Amino acid sequence: MKLGSLDISIVSGGRFWIDGGGMFGVVPRVMWERVFPPDEYHRIPQETNCVLVRDGDRNILIDTGYGSKLSDKQRKNFSAQDGEPLVENLAAQGLTREDIDVVIFSHLHFDHAGGATRLDEDSEIVLAFPNAELVAQRREWVDATAGYPELRAAYPQENLLPLRDCGQLRLIDGDVEIVPGIRSQVTGGHTDGHQVLIIESKGESAVFLGDICSTSRHLPVLWCLGYDVHMQQTRRAKAKVLEQIVQTNAIAVFDHDPDIGAARLCRDDRRDFAIEDDLGFL
Numbered sequence: 001m002k003l004g005s006l007d008i009s010i011v012s013g014g015r016f017w018i019d020g021g022g023m024f025g026v027v028p029r030v031m032w033e034r035v036f037p038p039d040e041y042h043r044i045p046q047e048t049n050c051v052l053v054r055d056g057d058r059n060i061l062i063d064t065g066y067g068s069k070l071s072d073k074q075r076k077n078f079s080a081q082d083g084e085p086l087v088e089n090l091a092a093q094g095l096t097r098e099d100i101d102v103v104i105f106s107h108l109h110f111d112h113a114g115g116a117t118r119l120d121e122d123s124e125i126v127l128a129f130p131n132a133e134l135v136a137q138r139r140e141w142v143d144a145t146a147g148y149p150e151l152r153a154a155y156p157q158e159n160l161l162p163l164r165d166c167g168q169l170r171l172i173d174g175d176v177e178i179v180p181g182i183r184s185q186v187t188g189g190h191t192d193g194h195q196v197l198i199i200e201s202k203g204e205s206a207v208f209l210g211d212i213c214s215t216s217r218h219l220p221v222l223w224c225l226g227y228d229v230h231m232q233q234t235r236r237a238k239a240k241v242l243e244q245i246v247q248t249n250a251i252a253v254f255d256h257d258p259d260i261g262a263a264r265l266c267r268d269d270r271r272d273f274a275i276e277d278d279l280g281f282l
């Protein structure tokens with residue numbers, strides 16, 4: 001769809017299934033299963049909604065999904081889509097891997113950064129978007145590459161070392177305009193370096209929420225992920241960002257929602273915030 005003078009669309013980086021308890025942290029199952037019924041393995045479907053922004057000059061991608069390098073075991077456990085879903089879905093929009101000029105990461109967990117690299121014909125890990133500048137928060141990068149054993153599964157180094165070594169990585173500090181019309185707002189919470197991305201043009205705006213509010217079912221401010229590094233910080237940041245979205249009538253983009261990729265929001269007495277206008281997948 002048009003957002004001011006920009007074109008924005010949601011491009012799937014692939015669907016996967018993950019334990020519902022992990023996606024709702026301390027929220028009792030009897031509450032979350034009403035809005036997100038799990039399968040027989042207690043899993044719920046998750047999208048990896050990435051955003052493509054075209055300004056007529058450049059093609060900018062926000063997040064990259066889990067990519068195509070998952071092991072057979074991971075692929076089976078997550079029932080992850082085969083092939084290279086992001087690349088295939090970009091092709092449906094008329095774009096090749098070479099056409100992407102900038103990739104911005106909300107954070108560097110495997111389901112957001114894994115798609116930035118791929119295996120070539122010789123099974124070497126290479127950049128999936130060879131011409132793209134790669135933009136991440138410095139704080140996120142430092143944590144992701146520090147080698148903390150407890151974060152090993154969240155940040156497979158095979159996703160990150162090729163980014164470090166390619167000379168195309170730009171690390172940013174705090175809230176900055178990354179490219180004209182797209183700026184970062186650091187939230188912390190999910191990870192210390194987690195950021196949401198605000199896309200603005202001619203008085204219209206959209207906010208890519210990353211994992212500060214992963215799906216439309218996470219709109220109640222207290223409902224956050226078991227994976228959050230700082231749960232209370234996520235709650236505080238989410239309340240602030242969602243209020244900002246309502247006040248500015250911005251479009252909210254949910255990174256993991258399998259049904260509602262984007263929506264306009266309103267305040268809600270019972271669930272804090274609610275969907276006012278379902279925009280599907282733009």
Ligand SMILES: [Zn+2]
Nearest residue numbers: 109111112211
């Ligand atoms: Zn995620």
